[in-house]
Amino acid sequence: MTVLSLSGFTDGWMLLFLVVVAGLGLAYWLTTRRTRRRVLRFANLDLLQAVAAGRRPDRLRHLPTVALTAALVFLTIAMAGPTRDIRIPRTHAVVMLVIDVSESMAAVDVAPSRIEAAKQAGKQFADGLTAGISLGLVEFSSGATLLVAPTADHGEVAKAIDTLRPQPRTATGEGIFTALQAIATTTAVLGGGDGPPPARIVLESDGKETVPLDPDDPRGAFTAARAANEQGVQISTISFGTPYGVVDFDGQRIPVPVDDQTLQRITEITHGQAFRADSLAQLSQVYETLDRDIGYQTIRGPARAGWMWLGLAGLVAATLTGLRRNRHLPD
Structure with a gap:
């Protein structure tokens, strides 16, 4: 049975990589906000409202990034070598x-x-x-x-x-x-x-x-x-x-x-x-x-396997949602 643990890390210094992951997430958030402001600043608002009325917002546009960020977090925890009690x-x-x-x-x-x-x-x-x-x-x-x-x-x-x-x-x-x-x-x-x-x-x-x-x-x-x-x-x-x-x-x-x-x-x-x-x-x-x-x-004993599987699942989800959103996969 796969057990997730967040204790007894053998290579705890690897958790510092979470700072990098957090930085990437923050950079993505700032970029999307800056892009949105630029669009609103220079766009014809009447035309923008007309287009928006006939088109549903893409609520899943951030899903690939969220999945990739989660995958990086899980893989970082796995690399840090968590351990668990084994009888x-x-x-x-x-x-x-x-x-x-x-x-x-x-x-x-x-x-x-x-x-x-x-x-x-x-x-x-x-x-x-x-x-x-x-x-x-x-x-x-x-x-x-x-x-x-x-x-x-x-x-x-x-x-x-x-x-x-x-x-x-x-x-x-x-x-x-x-x-x-x-x-x-x-x-x-x-x-x-x-x-x-x-x-x-x-x-x-x-x-x-x-x-x-x-x-x-x-x-x-x-x-x-x-x-x-x-x-x-x-x-x-x-x-x-x-x-x-x-x-x-x-x-x-x-x-x-x-x-x-x-x-x-x-x-x-x-x-x-x-x-x-x-x-x-x-x-x-x-x-x-x-x-x-x-x-x-x-x-x-080692408990990194569960985090590795979660990380791999996150990478697969990020890849599939990214390809689907860019129309490289059929609906």
Whole structure:
């Protein structure tokens, strides 16, 4: 699709030619006014009125000049090299999928359960992620485990997601720290002349951190988020669940409402994005959004083609109307 843009010129100095175009237009206007005054000054007005009464004014006499001027403007813009935003797949990046497997993920307020829905959506995310991205997987409960180091084999991550099982407690900070270590190891290997590849953490959880109780502790979630921010790693969070979740523990039904505040604060610290989902469908949509955001990058690309075509169309219009007006083309 041809896109017209008037920004990001690569040869902006060429726009100075518009001054010449404006000068030519002004010269034409002054010439026509001077010619009209000369005709009115020396013409027999009675004869001129008689001729004008039997002849329609040529309202299109300026059309060739207008078309030519427009063509010159369009071609000048094209020569100046306008650019536009173009989204292209990333050729290299590191993404760590960090999933909460605490016991609250066994709640069935999301069918068939939070953990099963998370596994299904996570596998869809892994399967649909851009091929040029290295994807890794971390699970966290009372601690954190690196299940898959960042790899281009996204199928390996999908298989590992199938092994997730609920376990006691929630150590969000440990999950982030483990992901950061995997990112550092991978970027040290992949980094080249252009520097390390961009990295992102996608953190999915349903509850606030319980290990440690204070997220500002040295191994807490907020401390880990600040470490991520220092390393230039954004964290996108997904709060998954409803306020009505419960789990059975020793014969008791314990409420496990979803917690948004901790995850929201993590995204604020790292300048990431915060999402919320209370169903499998919503979770899948969130992952699709993240796939589009993470899997592609926006660069500036050329946008002169549209202006070139407009310029050529203007030249053709100027030529055809000029020939027709001078009777070189049949009516």
